[in-house]
Amino acid sequence: MESNGVNAHPLFGGAFSAVLPPNFRDVSDLREIPDNQEVFAHSHTDQSIIVELLEHQTHVTGRDAARYHFEDVAGRNEAAGPGGSQVLSVELLPTAEISLQESESVWLLHGTQQVSKFNEEAQNTVAVYLGLFRLPQYSTDALVTFNDPLAINPLSSSAVSESGQDAVPPPWSLEQFRLLLQTLRLLDPDVFG
Template sequence: MSSYRNIPLYGGAVTCDLPKRFADVSKLRQVPDHQEVWIDKDGFTSIIFDITERVGEPGSGPEIDGRAMTTHLEDMVGSDINTVKIWNTAETEFTRMQDLKLPAYTLIATQTPHAASDQASAPDFTAITMTLLRLEKEDTDILITINVPHIKGEYDADEVDLELGKQGKLIGDAVEIAARIWETFEIKDWGLFGETARHH
Protein backbone atom coordinates (compact mmCIF):
# COMPACT_ATOMS: atom_id res chain seq x y z
CA MET A 1 0.00 0.00 0.00
CA SER A 2 1.33 3.40 -0.92
CA SER A 3 1.22 6.17 1.64
CA TYR A 4 -0.68 9.19 0.36
CA ARG A 5 -0.96 12.89 0.96
CA ASN A 6 -3.57 15.40 -0.12
CA ILE A 7 -2.23 17.53 -2.96
CA PRO A 8 -3.48 20.90 -4.21
CA LEU A 9 -3.68 20.89 -8.01
CA TYR A 10 -4.10 23.91 -10.28
CA GLY A 11 -3.16 26.29 -7.48
CA GLY A 12 -5.55 24.61 -5.05
CA ALA A 13 -8.65 24.80 -7.29
CA VAL A 14 -8.68 20.99 -7.21
CA THR A 15 -7.43 18.65 -4.52
CA CYS A 16 -6.90 14.90 -4.34
CA ASP A 17 -4.69 12.33 -2.71
CA LEU A 18 -1.56 11.17 -4.50
CA PRO A 19 1.13 8.77 -3.32
CA LYS A 20 3.93 10.53 -1.45
CA ARG A 21 6.55 9.09 -3.78
CA PHE A 22 5.21 11.10 -6.74
CA ALA A 23 6.88 14.42 -7.55
CA ASP A 24 5.47 17.48 -9.31
CA VAL A 25 7.10 17.62 -12.75
CA SER A 26 6.46 21.38 -13.07
CA LYS A 27 9.26 21.89 -10.54
CA LEU A 28 11.64 20.30 -13.07
CA ARG A 29 10.34 21.56 -16.39
CA GLN A 30 7.50 23.59 -17.82
CA VAL A 31 4.07 21.98 -17.89
CA PRO A 32 1.14 23.58 -19.76
CA ASP A 33 -1.34 25.48 -17.57
CA HIS A 34 -4.13 23.03 -18.25
CA GLN A 35 -2.03 20.08 -17.06
CA GLU A 36 -0.59 18.76 -13.83
CA VAL A 37 2.03 16.06 -14.26
CA TRP A 38 3.35 13.90 -11.42
CA ILE A 39 5.99 11.24 -11.75
CA ASP A 40 7.01 8.31 -9.59
CA LYS A 41 10.44 9.09 -8.16
CA ASP A 42 11.12 5.36 -7.73
CA GLY A 43 9.85 4.18 -11.10
CA PHE A 44 8.50 5.19 -14.47
CA THR A 45 4.81 5.71 -13.80
CA SER A 46 3.34 9.16 -14.41
CA ILE A 47 -0.01 10.69 -13.49
CA ILE A 48 -1.36 13.42 -15.74
CA PHE A 49 -4.35 15.63 -14.97
CA ASP A 50 -5.58 17.45 -18.04
CA ILE A 51 -8.39 20.00 -18.25
CA THR A 52 -9.58 20.05 -21.84
CA GLU A 53 -12.48 21.35 -23.83
CA ARG A 54 -15.42 19.00 -23.87
CA VAL A 55 -15.54 16.82 -26.98
CA GLY A 56 -18.48 15.21 -28.72
CA GLU A 57 -22.15 15.94 -28.79
CA PRO A 58 -24.25 17.36 -25.92
CA GLY A 59 -25.82 15.12 -23.32
CA SER A 60 -24.48 12.04 -21.65
CA GLY A 61 -24.74 8.29 -21.84
CA PRO A 62 -22.53 5.31 -22.57
CA GLU A 63 -22.48 5.97 -26.33
CA ILE A 64 -21.78 9.71 -26.25
CA ASP A 65 -19.28 9.41 -23.41
CA GLY A 66 -17.72 6.30 -24.91
CA ARG A 67 -17.07 8.15 -28.16
CA ALA A 68 -15.58 11.05 -26.17
CA MET A 69 -13.19 8.66 -24.42
CA THR A 70 -12.06 7.26 -27.76
CA THR A 71 -11.48 10.77 -29.09
CA HIS A 72 -9.37 11.71 -26.06
CA LEU A 73 -7.39 8.47 -26.27
CA GLU A 74 -6.69 9.08 -29.97
CA ASP A 75 -5.61 12.64 -29.18
CA MET A 76 -3.26 11.35 -26.55
CA VAL A 77 -1.52 8.61 -28.56
CA GLY A 78 -1.76 10.33 -31.94
CA SER A 79 -0.90 8.24 -34.97
CA ASP A 80 -0.04 5.27 -32.73
CA ILE A 81 -3.71 4.47 -32.09
CA ASN A 82 -3.29 1.20 -34.00
CA THR A 83 -0.81 0.09 -31.33
CA VAL A 84 -3.39 0.53 -28.56
CA LYS A 85 -5.68 -2.15 -27.19
CA ILE A 86 -8.51 -1.25 -24.81
CA TRP A 87 -9.13 -4.00 -22.25
CA ASN A 88 -12.07 -2.62 -20.37
CA THR A 89 -14.12 0.47 -19.71
CA ALA A 90 -16.22 1.02 -16.60
CA GLU A 91 -18.38 3.71 -15.11
CA THR A 92 -16.59 5.48 -12.30
CA GLU A 93 -17.87 7.36 -9.28
CA PHE A 94 -16.08 10.30 -7.73
CA THR A 95 -17.03 9.83 -4.09
CA ARG A 96 -16.75 13.42 -2.89
CA MET A 97 -18.72 14.75 -5.84
CA GLN A 98 -21.34 12.04 -6.14
CA ASP A 99 -24.20 14.47 -5.41
CA LEU A 100 -23.33 16.30 -8.64
CA LYS A 101 -24.02 13.12 -10.66
CA LEU A 102 -21.15 13.87 -13.02
CA PRO A 103 -20.62 11.16 -15.64
CA ALA A 104 -17.21 9.53 -15.34
CA TYR A 105 -15.63 6.52 -16.99
CA THR A 106 -12.30 4.74 -16.75
CA LEU A 107 -10.60 2.60 -19.34
CA ILE A 108 -7.56 0.39 -19.11
CA ALA A 109 -5.55 0.08 -22.29
CA THR A 110 -2.10 -0.99 -23.38
CA GLN A 111 0.09 0.54 -26.04
CA THR A 112 2.81 -1.57 -27.60
CA PRO A 113 5.58 0.31 -29.42
CA HIS A 114 6.30 -0.49 -33.05
CA ALA A 115 8.85 -3.27 -33.36
CA ALA A 116 11.13 -0.87 -35.22
CA SER A 117 11.68 1.12 -32.04
CA ASP A 118 15.40 1.79 -31.86
CA GLN A 119 15.53 2.91 -28.24
CA ALA A 120 16.99 0.24 -26.02
CA SER A 121 15.01 1.64 -23.12
CA ALA A 122 11.69 1.60 -25.00
CA PRO A 123 9.09 -0.20 -22.90
CA ASP A 124 7.76 -3.59 -23.96
CA PHE A 125 4.40 -1.89 -23.57
CA THR A 126 2.79 0.93 -21.63
CA ALA A 127 -0.38 0.39 -19.66
CA ILE A 128 -2.75 3.35 -19.59
CA THR A 129 -5.46 3.94 -17.00
CA MET A 130 -7.53 6.86 -18.23
CA THR A 131 -10.43 8.39 -16.34
CA LEU A 132 -12.72 10.88 -18.02
CA LEU A 133 -14.78 13.19 -15.81
CA ARG A 134 -17.36 15.19 -17.75
CA LEU A 135 -18.39 18.68 -16.65
CA GLU A 136 -20.95 19.48 -19.28
CA LYS A 137 -22.11 22.77 -17.73
CA GLU A 138 -18.50 23.99 -17.78
CA ASP A 139 -18.00 22.65 -21.33
CA THR A 140 -15.01 20.81 -19.87
CA ASP A 141 -13.62 17.30 -19.81
CA ILE A 142 -11.11 16.38 -17.13
CA LEU A 143 -8.76 13.53 -18.00
CA ILE A 144 -6.77 11.73 -15.35
CA THR A 145 -4.28 9.42 -17.00
CA ILE A 146 -1.85 7.08 -15.31
CA ASN A 147 0.84 5.89 -17.72
CA VAL A 148 2.67 2.77 -16.67
CA PRO A 149 5.64 1.86 -18.89
CA HIS A 150 6.66 -1.79 -18.57
CA ILE A 151 10.40 -1.89 -19.25
CA LYS A 152 12.25 -5.16 -19.69
CA GLY A 153 13.80 -6.29 -16.45
CA GLU A 154 11.69 -3.88 -14.38
CA TYR A 155 8.63 -6.11 -14.14
CA ASP A 156 7.78 -9.80 -14.04
CA ALA A 157 6.40 -10.63 -17.48
CA ASP A 158 4.81 -13.84 -16.16
CA GLU A 159 2.57 -11.84 -13.87
CA VAL A 160 1.03 -9.76 -16.64
CA ASP A 161 -1.55 -11.27 -18.95
CA LEU A 162 -4.46 -8.94 -19.48
CA GLU A 163 -6.22 -11.53 -21.63
CA LEU A 164 -6.43 -13.61 -18.45
CA GLY A 165 -7.13 -10.62 -16.24
CA LYS A 166 -3.65 -10.75 -14.67
CA GLN A 167 -2.56 -7.15 -14.15
CA GLY A 168 0.76 -7.60 -12.43
CA LYS A 169 2.11 -5.31 -9.74
CA LEU A 170 2.63 -2.10 -11.74
CA ILE A 171 -0.87 -2.00 -13.21
CA GLY A 172 -2.31 -3.13 -9.88
CA ASP A 173 -0.59 -0.13 -8.26
CA ALA A 174 -1.94 2.22 -10.94
CA VAL A 175 -5.48 0.94 -10.41
CA GLU A 176 -5.06 1.45 -6.65
CA ILE A 177 -3.86 5.04 -7.24
CA ALA A 178 -6.76 5.70 -9.62
CA ALA A 179 -9.24 4.41 -7.05
CA ARG A 180 -7.77 6.69 -4.39
CA ILE A 181 -8.07 9.65 -6.79
CA TRP A 182 -11.75 8.81 -7.45
CA GLU A 183 -12.34 8.73 -3.69
CA THR A 184 -10.58 12.00 -2.87
CA PHE A 185 -10.81 14.22 -5.96
CA GLU A 186 -12.61 17.46 -5.18
CA ILE A 187 -13.20 20.67 -7.10
CA LYS A 188 -12.81 23.64 -4.75
CA ASP A 189 -12.95 26.49 -7.26
CA TRP A 190 -15.20 26.07 -10.28
CA GLY A 191 -13.88 29.37 -11.67
CA LEU A 192 -10.87 27.36 -12.83
CA PHE A 193 -12.77 25.98 -15.79
CA GLY A 194 -13.67 29.36 -17.22
CA GLU A 195 -9.98 30.26 -17.27
CA THR A 196 -8.29 27.11 -18.52
CA ALA A 197 -10.92 26.10 -21.07
CA ARG A 198 -10.70 29.45 -22.84
CA HIS A 199 -6.93 29.21 -23.21
CA HIS A 200 -6.86 25.64 -24.42
Protein backbone atom coordinates in the same frame (compact mmCIF):
# COMPACT_ATOMS: atom_id res chain seq x y z
CA MET B 1 -6.84 19.30 3.25
CA GLU B 2 -8.00 15.86 4.26
CA SER B 3 -9.98 13.33 2.29
CA ASN B 4 -10.97 10.12 4.07
CA GLY B 5 -8.23 10.71 6.64
CA VAL B 6 -5.53 11.05 3.96
CA ASN B 7 -3.99 14.36 2.96
CA ALA B 8 -5.25 15.66 -0.37
CA HIS B 9 -2.83 17.50 -2.65
CA PRO B 10 -3.88 20.83 -4.21
CA LEU B 11 -4.14 20.87 -8.01
CA PHE B 12 -4.35 23.82 -10.41
CA GLY B 13 -3.44 26.35 -7.73
CA GLY B 14 -5.93 24.89 -5.24
CA ALA B 15 -8.94 24.85 -7.60
CA PHE B 16 -8.98 21.04 -7.28
CA SER B 17 -7.57 18.56 -4.80
CA ALA B 18 -7.00 14.81 -4.79
CA VAL B 19 -5.13 12.14 -2.85
CA LEU B 20 -1.99 11.33 -4.86
CA PRO B 21 0.00 8.10 -4.54
CA PRO B 22 3.11 8.31 -2.32
CA ASN B 23 6.63 9.02 -3.58
CA PHE B 24 5.60 11.43 -6.34
CA ARG B 25 7.57 14.24 -7.88
CA ASP B 26 5.83 17.29 -9.32
CA VAL B 27 7.20 17.39 -12.88
CA SER B 28 6.62 21.18 -13.02
CA ASP B 29 9.62 21.44 -10.66
CA LEU B 30 11.74 19.92 -13.46
CA ARG B 31 10.28 21.40 -16.66
CA GLU B 32 7.53 23.66 -17.92
CA ILE B 33 4.05 22.11 -17.97
CA PRO B 34 1.01 23.59 -19.83
CA ASP B 35 -1.43 25.50 -17.58
CA ASN B 36 -4.19 22.95 -18.25
CA GLN B 37 -2.06 20.05 -16.88
CA GLU B 38 -0.64 18.76 -13.62
CA VAL B 39 2.02 16.06 -14.12
CA PHE B 40 3.45 13.78 -11.45
CA ALA B 41 6.13 11.11 -11.77
CA HIS B 42 7.00 8.26 -9.42
CA SER B 43 10.31 8.97 -7.71
CA HIS B 44 11.91 5.64 -8.77
CA THR B 45 9.87 4.14 -11.62
CA ASP B 46 8.75 5.39 -15.05
CA GLN B 47 5.15 5.66 -13.85
CA SER B 48 3.38 8.99 -14.28
CA ILE B 49 0.02 10.60 -13.62
CA ILE B 50 -1.33 13.48 -15.69
CA VAL B 51 -4.39 15.53 -14.71
CA GLU B 52 -5.73 17.61 -17.62
CA LEU B 53 -8.58 20.04 -18.11
CA LEU B 54 -9.66 19.67 -21.74
CA GLU B 55 -12.43 21.03 -23.93
CA HIS B 56 -15.68 19.09 -23.49
CA GLN B 57 -16.19 16.86 -26.53
CA THR B 58 -19.88 17.19 -27.32
CA HIS B 59 -19.75 14.87 -30.35
CA VAL B 60 -19.02 11.76 -28.24
CA THR B 61 -20.95 10.34 -25.29
CA GLY B 62 -20.58 7.55 -22.73
CA ARG B 63 -17.80 5.03 -23.21
CA ASP B 64 -17.13 6.48 -26.68
CA ALA B 65 -15.93 9.69 -24.99
CA ALA B 66 -13.39 7.68 -22.96
CA ARG B 67 -12.25 5.91 -26.14
CA TYR B 68 -11.98 9.27 -27.96
CA HIS B 69 -9.68 10.69 -25.28
CA PHE B 70 -7.63 7.46 -25.16
CA GLU B 71 -7.04 7.68 -28.92
CA ASP B 72 -6.14 11.36 -28.54
CA VAL B 73 -3.56 10.44 -25.87
CA ALA B 74 -2.26 7.64 -28.13
CA GLY B 75 -1.79 10.19 -30.92
CA ARG B 76 0.10 12.58 -28.63
CA ASN B 77 2.25 9.66 -27.42
CA GLU B 78 2.83 8.61 -31.04
CA ALA B 79 1.78 5.07 -30.07
CA ALA B 80 2.68 3.09 -33.15
CA GLY B 81 3.54 -0.35 -34.45
CA PRO B 82 1.56 -3.57 -34.13
CA GLY B 83 -0.97 -3.08 -31.37
CA GLY B 84 0.10 0.59 -31.10
CA SER B 85 -2.88 1.30 -28.89
CA GLN B 86 -5.55 -1.06 -27.68
CA VAL B 87 -8.57 -0.58 -25.41
CA LEU B 88 -8.99 -3.52 -23.01
CA SER B 89 -11.97 -2.33 -20.93
CA VAL B 90 -14.18 0.68 -20.22
CA GLU B 91 -16.34 0.93 -17.10
CA LEU B 92 -18.73 3.51 -15.67
CA LEU B 93 -17.72 4.37 -12.11
CA PRO B 94 -20.58 4.60 -9.58
CA THR B 95 -21.26 8.22 -8.64
CA ALA B 96 -21.57 7.17 -4.98
CA GLU B 97 -17.80 6.45 -5.01
CA ILE B 98 -16.85 9.81 -6.57
CA SER B 99 -16.15 13.06 -4.69
CA LEU B 100 -16.42 15.22 -7.83
CA GLN B 101 -20.22 15.31 -7.73
CA GLU B 102 -20.30 17.96 -10.48
CA SER B 103 -19.47 15.18 -12.97
CA GLU B 104 -22.20 14.11 -15.37
CA SER B 105 -20.45 10.72 -15.55
CA VAL B 106 -17.06 9.21 -14.73
CA TRP B 107 -15.45 6.55 -16.93
CA LEU B 108 -12.40 4.38 -16.30
CA LEU B 109 -10.66 3.02 -19.37
CA HIS B 110 -7.84 0.45 -19.34
CA GLY B 111 -5.69 0.07 -22.42
CA THR B 112 -2.14 -0.42 -23.64
CA GLN B 113 0.08 1.66 -25.86
CA GLN B 114 3.43 1.06 -27.56
CA VAL B 115 5.38 4.27 -26.94
CA SER B 116 8.91 5.56 -27.30
CA LYS B 117 10.56 7.89 -24.84
CA PHE B 118 12.34 11.00 -26.13
CA ASN B 119 11.67 10.01 -29.78
CA GLU B 120 13.80 6.86 -29.45
CA GLU B 121 13.29 3.89 -31.76
CA ALA B 122 12.97 1.49 -28.80
CA GLN B 123 9.31 1.09 -27.85
CA ASN B 124 7.96 0.30 -24.40
CA THR B 125 4.62 -1.34 -23.64
CA VAL B 126 2.66 0.89 -21.27
CA ALA B 127 -0.61 0.15 -19.49
CA VAL B 128 -2.74 3.28 -19.66
CA TYR B 129 -5.54 3.85 -17.14
CA LEU B 130 -7.66 6.83 -18.02
CA GLY B 131 -10.26 8.43 -15.75
CA LEU B 132 -12.67 10.74 -17.60
CA PHE B 133 -14.87 13.19 -15.68
CA ARG B 134 -17.53 14.76 -17.95
CA LEU B 135 -18.26 18.34 -16.90
CA PRO B 136 -20.47 19.77 -19.70
CA GLN B 137 -21.73 22.62 -17.48
CA TYR B 138 -18.13 23.93 -17.49
CA SER B 139 -17.48 22.94 -21.16
CA THR B 140 -14.73 20.68 -19.75
CA ASP B 141 -13.63 17.07 -19.80
CA ALA B 142 -11.27 16.42 -16.89
CA LEU B 143 -8.88 13.64 -17.82
CA VAL B 144 -6.67 11.77 -15.35
CA THR B 145 -4.15 9.41 -16.97
CA PHE B 146 -1.99 6.83 -15.18
CA ASN B 147 0.89 5.53 -17.31
CA ASP B 148 2.25 2.25 -15.95
CA PRO B 149 5.09 0.66 -18.01
CA LEU B 150 4.61 -3.10 -18.44
CA ALA B 151 7.65 -3.93 -20.60
CA ILE B 152 10.70 -1.73 -21.04
CA ASN B 153 12.73 -2.25 -24.21
CA PRO B 154 16.39 -2.92 -23.21
CA LEU B 155 17.46 -0.22 -25.71
CA SER B 156 15.17 2.40 -24.14
CA SER B 157 16.61 5.17 -21.96
CA SER B 158 14.09 3.91 -19.37
CA ALA B 159 16.02 0.63 -19.06
CA VAL B 160 18.25 1.07 -16.03
CA SER B 161 19.94 -1.44 -13.83
CA GLU B 162 18.18 -1.92 -10.51
CA SER B 163 21.28 -3.41 -8.90
CA GLY B 164 22.71 -1.59 -5.93
CA GLN B 165 19.52 0.29 -5.10
CA ASP B 166 18.37 -0.12 -1.54
CA ALA B 167 14.87 0.48 -0.20
CA VAL B 168 13.33 1.53 -3.50
CA PRO B 169 9.67 2.52 -2.91
CA PRO B 170 7.11 0.17 -4.48
CA PRO B 171 5.48 1.15 -7.76
CA TRP B 172 2.06 2.75 -7.74
CA SER B 173 -0.95 0.44 -7.88
CA LEU B 174 -4.27 0.61 -9.68
CA GLU B 175 -5.92 0.87 -6.24
CA GLN B 176 -3.93 4.05 -5.54
CA PHE B 177 -5.01 5.46 -8.90
CA ARG B 178 -8.65 4.61 -8.14
CA LEU B 179 -8.28 6.47 -4.81
CA LEU B 180 -7.07 9.52 -6.73
CA LEU B 181 -10.15 9.33 -8.99
CA GLN B 182 -12.47 8.85 -6.01
CA THR B 183 -11.01 11.80 -4.06
CA LEU B 184 -10.73 14.35 -6.89
CA ARG B 185 -12.69 17.42 -5.76
CA LEU B 186 -13.54 20.77 -7.31
CA LEU B 187 -12.89 23.57 -4.82
CA ASP B 188 -13.05 26.66 -7.05
CA PRO B 189 -15.26 26.66 -10.20
CA ASP B 190 -13.58 29.93 -11.29
CA VAL B 191 -10.76 27.75 -12.64
CA PHE B 192 -12.98 27.21 -15.72
CA GLY B 193 -12.91 30.95 -16.51
